Amino acid sequence: MTKLFSSIASIGLFGLLWSPLAQAQIFNAELGSTGPYRTACWGFNGTTIDSSIEISGSYTVRTTNSVNTSTIGEQSIVTPWLLINSGNISFKLKTDGGSATNRTVHLSYIPHKWSGEEEGTPIHFFSESLADPSDPKVRTYSIEVPWEILRDTHYTKIMISFTGSGGEGRIALDDFSLHGNTAADPTRNCTIDETRTYTENVISIFGTEGYSTLMFEDLWPGLGDYDFNDLVLGIKGERLQRSKDGILKEIRLTIQPRAAGAAFDNSFGIHFPSIPIWAVEEVRGTVKGKSVIFNYLPNGAEANQSHLTVIVFENVRTLIPANNPFLVGVPDLEPIVIHIKVNEGADFPAGTEYDMSPFLIVNQERGREIHLPGREGTDLADPSLFGTASDNALYKEVRYTSKENGLPWVMFIPADVPFMREKNNITEGYLKMKEWAKSNGSKYQDWFIDKPGYRDESKLFKK
Numbered sequence: 403m404t405k406l407f408s409s410i411a412s413i414g415l416f417g418l419l420w421s422p423l424a425q426a427q428i429f430n431a432e433l434g435s436t437g438p439y440r441t442a443c444w445g446f447n448g449t450t451i452d453s454s455i456e457i458s459g460s461y462t463v464r465t466t467n468s469v470n471t472s473t474i475g476e477q478s479i480v481t482p483w484l485l486i487n488s489g490n491i492s493f494k495l496k497t498d499g500g501s502a503t504n505r506t507v508h509l510s511y512i513p514h515k516w517s518g519e520e521e522g523t524p525i526h527f528f529s530e531s532l533a534d535p536s537d538p539k540v541r542t543y544s545i546e547v548p549w550e551i552l553r554d555t556h557y558t559k560i561m562i563s564f565t566g567s568g569g570e571g572r573i574a575l576d577d578f579s580l581h582g583n584t585a586a587d588p589t590r591n592c593t594i595d596e597t598r599t600y601t602e603n604v605i606s607i608f609g610t611e612g613y614s615t616l617m618f619e620d621l622w623p624g625l626g627d628y629d630f631n632d633l634v635l636g637i638k639g640e641r642l643q644r645s646k647d648g649i650l651k652e653i654r655l656t657i658q659p660r661a662a663g664a665a666f667d668n669s670f671g672i673h674f675p676s677i678p679i680w681a682v683e684e685v686r687g688t689v690k691g692k693s694v695i696f697n698y699l700p701n702g703a704e705a706n707q708s709h710l711t712v713i714v715f716e717n718v719r720t721l722i723p724a725n726n727p728f729l730v731g732v733p734d735l736e737p738i739v740i741h742i743k744v745n746e747g748a749d750f751p752a753g754t755e756y757d758m759s760p761f762l763i764v765n766q767e768r769g770r771e772i773h774l775p776g777r778e779g780t781d782l783a784d785p786s787l788f789g790t791a792s793d794n795a796l797y798k799e800v801r802y803t804s805k806e807n808g809l810p811w812v813m814f815i816p817a818d819v820p821f822m823r824e825k826n827n828i829t830e831g832y833l834k835m836k837e838w839a840k841s842n843g844s845k846y847q848d849w850f851i852d853k854p855g856y857r858d859e860s861k862l863f864k865k
């Protein structure tokens with residue numbers, strides 16, 4: 403009887419604290435003690451709930467004693483298992499005004515391991531040392547949920563932890579919120595309730611977890627030497643979508659610069675001809691510098707475009723110095739990570755991003771864009787260049803292929819492949835590529851794979 407009663411009580415409480423229908427989940431400590439929260443699967447280590455430090459309402463959760471540890475987790479609050487959505491984690495902090503040399507707040511996430519309902523090793527993702535920690539003012543935090551939580555771990559706990567040294571000061575927390583739902587079952591020792599399903603998920607855009615390769619010739623509309631190493635980039639991409647209907651919420655692209663075997667100060671951008679500019683909330687992560695030719699909207703997208711154009715980097719020379727075109731003997735460059743957030747209510751289906759067009763802008767001449775074959779160019783492409791020199795536009799109506807040999811100026815290869823040594827034609831390194839191109843792509847569709855007879859390794863660049 404007692405057991406049954408406590409189960410029912412728990413379910414009621416569970417609903418009260420974490421309504422599964424609500425998007426923003428809020429912990430406000432107003433149940434007045436840790437007991438009911440523990441029942442609802444929260445964890446408290448060296449922390450307690452009382453009314454001694456006020457933030458909002460009557461109660462806060464505070465460190466039981468002075469914060470005096472350098473170990474993350476020793477004085478902490480841990481959420482139940484959650485299914486976390488994108489957005490921000492927010493909370494308020496206040497110290498009690500006691501003496502304090504330093505006090506730091508940390509956020510970590512605890513991934514779930516399926517073997518035996520275990521907690522994985524906590525992964526730390528945010529720290530901030532409190533400025534003037536003995537000042538008992540209310541401090542408000544809002545921290546973006548790391549993409550890794552959305553991708554790698556579905557069931558996750560969040561741990562808020564405090565470390566510090568010197569003095570007697572304690573810290574209180576209140577009004578903790580994030581987007582998502584609880585996935586803990588208080589009636590089963592707070593283990594995971596597998597009936598709860600994800601409301602968002604992350605999907606690979608290019609169908610591979612690894613890098614794909616982009617290679618450019620930069621003399622368009624003139625013919626190049628076809629070594630395709632004037633700019634070489636690794637690229638991979640993921641999107642965040644709403645699970646129930648596949649509505650696109652966010653795009654994340656990871657771009658690794660690999661070579662800039664060109665004399666030019668080239669730029670690199672990505673055009674999304676199916677995403678109108680009004681639908682973009684924010685573009686983040688682009689690399690500025692050594693350029694004066696770009697203008698931006700407040701959301702970070704390029705201005706004067708009807709559809710989203712992301713200038714990934716303004717000048718490759720901010721990334722790869724002119725005298726080191728192939729990065730010989732240096733570690734891989736840190737990749738550039740671009741986040742594109744779609745406006746709430748802009749209901750594009752996932753996949754709207756597929757027709758993205760990566761392009762090179764030649765030597766700081768904004769209108770000189772080089773795209774993959776058949777692409778249109780952005781609103782800022784100079785139309786007077788189409789069909790000039792070797793560009794095919796006026797002949798076969800396929801822009802960005804050459805009228806001499808049908809070859810493109812840009813190649814997107816859906817695999818992580820090596821690029822050419824300087825001045826070696828790509829068909830001398832990738833031996834089946836010529837037949838692939840001649841057959842309009844019907845033969846040797848796997849020309850870039852490392853199979854016997856497919857490559858001349860002596861022509862390919864090795865780090």
Ligand SMILES: [Ca+2]
Binds near residue numbers: 430457459461462
């Ligand atoms: Ca409160």
Ligand SMILES: [Ca+2]
Binds near residue numbers: 628631
């Ligand atoms: Ca070249």
